[in-house]
Amino acid sequence: MRKKVFQLLVDNTSGVLSRISGLFSRRGYNIESITAGVTADPRFTRITIVASGDDEILDQIEKQVAKLVDVRDIKVLEPDDSVYRELVLIKVKAAAKERQAIIALADVFRGKIIDVATESLIIELTGVQSKIEAFISLLDGYEILELAKTGITGLGRGTHNVTYLED
Numbered sequence: 001m002r003k004k005v006f007q008l009l010v011d012n013t014s015g016v017l018s019r020i021s022g023l024f025s026r027r028g029y030n031i032e033s034i035t036a037g038v039t040a041d042p043r044f045t046r047i048t049i050v051a052s053g054d055d056e057i058l059d060q061i062e063k064q065v066a067k068l069v070d071v072r073d074i075k076v077l078e079p080d081d082s083v084y085r086e087l088v089l090i091k092v093k094a095a096a097k098e099r100q101a102i103i104a105l106a107d108v109f110r111g112k113i114i115d116v117a118t119e120s121l122i123i124e125l126t127g128v129q130s131k132i133e134a135f136i137s138l139l140d141g142y143e144i145l146e147l148a149k150t151g152i153t154g155l156g157r158g159t160h161n162v163t164y165l166e167d
């Protein structure tokens with residue numbers, strides 16, 4: 001099983017995400033992660049989908065998604081030619097005597113402490129999946145109360161791969 005990162009530019013209309021995820025569901029394709037957000041042009045939404053399967057399935061996914069009416073453009077973001085990031089929020093149980101060690105660990109990974117309560121800290125961390133996984137594994141000695149990940153989002157490097165859409 002391989003993973004592929006697809007970047008879609010779609011019309012910013014109601015139900016577009018549902019139609020795209022419905023295609024995956026109907027065909028039995030696996031979505032590892034999906035992120036979506038409006039672009040600089042509010043008429044369009046950028047969706048990043050990480051899917052897994054063999055080469056034949058991944059090629060089918062690309063062809064089927066490209067056929068959807070709302071999809072204006074689809075690209076495969078190759079690892080060597082793209083930048084990927086993920087965001088994670090982690091709520092860690094932290095008594096006063098443990099806080100400094102957790103804060104120091106977050107600092108090493110360029111994480112931010114975004115909330116401090118009497119018994120917990122919330123850490124915000126962005127980066128590639130391996131960085132986030134490494135940070136989480138180093139929190140093994142602490143109790144993680146809650147964790148929320150965004151999934152991968154990404155862009156191709158440089159200007160050669162930019163899609164310009166006309167009205």
